Amino acid sequence: MRSIAVINQKGGVGKTTSSVNLSAALAQSGRRVCVMDLDPQAHASLHLGITAVDDQPSMYEILCGDASISEAKRRVNDNLCVVPSNLDLAAAELELAGEVGREMILRDRLDDDPDEYDYLILDCPPSLGVLTVNALVAVNEVFLPLQPHFLALHGLSKLLRTIEVVSRRLNDQLRLSGVMLCMYDSNTRLAAEVSTDIDEFFQATKGGREFFRGARFFDTRIRRNVRLAEAPSFGQSIFQYAPQSNGSIDYQALAEEVIAQEQNAVMHERMAA
Numbered sequence: 001m002r003s004i005a006v007i008n009q010k011g012g013v014g015k016t017t018s019s020v021n022l023s024a025a026l027a028q029s030g031r032r033v034c035v036m037d038l039d040p041q042a043h044a045s046l047h048l049g050i051t052a053v054d055d056q057p058s059m060y061e062i063l064c065g066d067a068s069i070s071e072a073k074r075r076v077n078d079n080l081c082v083v084p085s086n087l088d089l090a091a092a093e094l095e096l097a098g099e100v101g102r103e104m105i106l107r108d109r110l111d112d113d114p115d116e117y118d119y120l121i122l123d124c125p126p127s128l129g130v131l132t133v134n135a136l137v138a139v140n141e142v143f144l145p146l147q148p149h150f151l152a153l154h155g156l157s158k159l160l161r162t163i164e165v166v167s168r169r170l171n172d173q174l175r176l177s178g179v180m181l182c183m184y185d186s187n188t189r190l191a192a193e194v195s196t197d198i199d200e201f202f203q204a205t206k207g208g209r210e211f212f213r214g215a216r217f218f219d220t221r222i223r224r225n226v227r228l229a230e231a232p233s234f235g236q237s238i239f240q241y242a243p244q245s246n247g248s249i250d251y252q253a254l255a256e257e258v259i260a261q262e263q264n265a266v267m268h269e270r271m272a273a
Contacts, residue, residue, distance in 0.1 A: 002262065003110075003120040003139035004177075009159055011126040013147045014182030017228055018254075019123035020047045021247070022143075024143040024237035025255035027079035033117040038131045040092075044058035044123040045084035049235030052084040060088040063105050093130050103170055106134040119123070119144045128162050136166040141177040146198060148181050148191040156201070167211040176215045177261070180254060184221035191221050195221075216261065220251070220254040222247070 006019040019035060027033045037044040038059060045052060052058035056074075061067035062083070073080045096102040110120075122135045136142070142163055146156075160176070168175040179202060185191050199217055222228075227242035234240075238247040 001117050001121060002141060003122075003138045004141045004143050005122040005124055005132075005135040006143045007124045007132060007135070007159070008145055009126055009128050009132075010151075011154055014222060015143045016043045016123050016128070017232075018120055018143070018145045018180060018182060018222065018251075020044050020232075021228070021251040022179070022254055022258065023080060023119070023121045024048075024239050024249045026119050026258065027077065027088060028252070029255055029259065030222060030240055031078050031079060031259075033119045034115070034117045035082040036120065036122045036135075037078070038084060038089070038122055039085055039125040039136055040087050040090035041125075042085040042087070042089075043232065045082055045086075047232040048076050048080075048082050048218045048237065050076065050082050050084045052086040056084075058088065059083060060092060062109050063092050063131075069109055070115060072114070089131070096130050096207065102130055103133050103137050107138040110138055128159065133162075133166060133170075135173045136163060139171075140173045141175055143178040143180060144176065144207065145180050145182050147183050148194040148198070150190075150194060150197075161193050164211050175211055178218055178258070179214050180218045180220070180222065182222040183224045185224050186221070198270070199236075199264065216257075218254060218257050220250055220257055222250045222254065223256065225250075226243075 006015055008015050016039065023033045023035045035044055035048065036059065042052065049091050056152060057072040059069035059072065062072055069083055072083050073081050077186060122139060124132045124135045161174060163174065182194060202215065202217065225245055225247040227245040228238055228247040231238050231241040238245060238251060241250060
C-alpha cells in the first residue's frame with residue numbers, strides 16, 4: 001500500500017481538489033483507494049458527496065474517541081471509500097494537546113485497520129498542527145500541491161523543515177515524493193517563470209537531504225478549469241461531473257504518473273537485484 005499525505009499549509013492551492021480527484025482517478029484505474037479527510041472543514045468528504053452525521057463516527061471519533069477506521073469508513077463506489085470529517089475535528093487540536101503520544105494516534109488506528117488498499121490518501125488541513133503531524137507520522141509519502149504564483153514559495157521552507165523534522169524524529173520512512181502544480185495557466189509567462197523558479201528551488205534545496213530522495217516534479221500541470229470548481233457543489237469528482245473536461249484529462253494523466261512511479265521503483269529493484 002502507498003500511503004500519501006497531501007499537504008500545504010497555504011490554503012487555496014488545490015490541495016483538496018487534488019486529493020479527491022487523484023483518488024478518483026486511481027480508483028477509476030482499478031486501484032483500491034481510501035481517502036481520509038483530516039480537515040475540519042470536511043471539504044474532501046463533501047466533494048465526494050459524503051456527510052458525517054451525528055450518529056456516524058468520523059475522524060474526530062477515531063482520533064479522540066474509541067471508533068475504528070472501519071466503523072467510520074463510507075463507501076463511494078467499488079474502488080473508493082472515504083473516512084469523513086466534520087467541524088468537531090477542530091476541537092481535536094485542543095483535546096489532544098495534553099495526550100501522551102498524540103502524534104502516533106492515527107498511525108496506531110491504521111495498524112489496527114484490517115482492510116487493504118492500494119492507496120491511502122490523506123487530505124490535510126492548511127496548517128502544521130497536531131492533525132497534520134499525525135498524518136506525517138502515519139504515511140510514507142508526501143505530495144505537495146503548489147500554485148504557480150510567486151507567493152507559492154512563501155512558507156515553503158517552513159513546511160519542508162516540518163516534514164524533515166518528522167522524518168528524522170518520528171517517521172524515518174517519510175519521503176517527499178511528488179510536487180504538483182495546480183491552477184496552471186499555460187497562456188501566461190508568469191506560470192512558466194514561477195514553475196521554473198519552483199523547480200530550481202527544489203533542485204537547490206535537495207542536496208543530501210534524505211527525505212527528498214526520489215522526489216519528482218510531476219510533468220502533468222493541472223490547468224485552471226471552472227469545472228473543477230463546480231464539481232464539489234454536486235458532491236462529485238470531476239470524472240462524474242465533467243468527464244470530458246480539461247480537469248478530468250489532467251487528473252487522469254497525473255494518476256498515470258503516480259502509477260508509473262511504483263512501476264519504475266519495481267524495475268529499479270529488479271535491476272539492483
